Amino acid sequence: MDRKEAHEKFKKFLKDGENRITPERFEVLDYAIDFEGHFGADELFIRMKNKKSNVSRATVYNTLELLAQCGLLSKRNFGENKFRYESNVGKVNHDHLICTNCGAIIEFEETKIQKIVEEFSQKLGFTPTGYSFNVFGKCNNPNCKRNKNG
Incomplete structure (x- = not known):
């Protein structure tokens, strides 16, 4: 669009x-x-x-x-x-990795996740209009505030 x-x-x-x-x-x-x-x-x-x-x-x-x-x-x-x-x-559908220390948001695309959403939606009689998959954790960026604060 x-x-x-x-x-x-x-x-x-x-x-x-x-x-x-x-x-x-x-x-x-x-x-x-x-x-x-x-x-x-x-x-x-x-x-x-x-x-x-x-x-x-x-x-x-x-x-x-x-x-x-x-x-x-x-x-x-x-x-x-x-x-x-x-x-x-x-834009294409994508997912997110979110660092709980520094707030960095990393976008990624993974067709396996989309297929799982489609599979479970069909299995459960559901028509998805979108989805959001977020993974929270700690990034490995040396500039992350976690690494500065110990």
């Missing part, structure tokens, strides 16, 4: 849900699509403000929720008691 298709999908989602279709919501969509990696609502808001956007913090928060409901963003909880988002536009 490209940017134009994302805009069309979001417009239809907003219309079907009887939500207002505003330029500000599409500005949030564009910034979210362009954000590399995982981001929080405040990070996106600050990036937008630094680029002279006039979109309010409330609009960013509310629009991110709508984009997640629409399926254009994935809303993730990586164990830090706050939600992070990532764009689904132009």
Whole structure:
């Protein structure tokens, strides 16, 4: 899916849900699509403000929720008691390794995991719309704060 298709999908989602279709919501969509990696609502808001956007913090928060409901963003909880988002536009399904010390997030793709999800879904009479597989642990990066603190 490209940017134009994302805009069309979001417009239809907003219309079907009887939500207002505003330029500000599409500005949030564009910034979210362009954000590399995982981001929080405040990070996106600050990036937008630094680029002279006039979109309010409330609009960013509310629009991110709508984009997640629409399926254009994935809303993730990586164990830090706050939600992070990532764009689904132009991306393949992937999984995450999360360091509980330094917060590093390593993305990886593994077809075996996808096959297990499909197999168990079929076996249990379930139609998945997506999944999130996160492995928590400690990274081996020498710059990890674990290694600095002993």
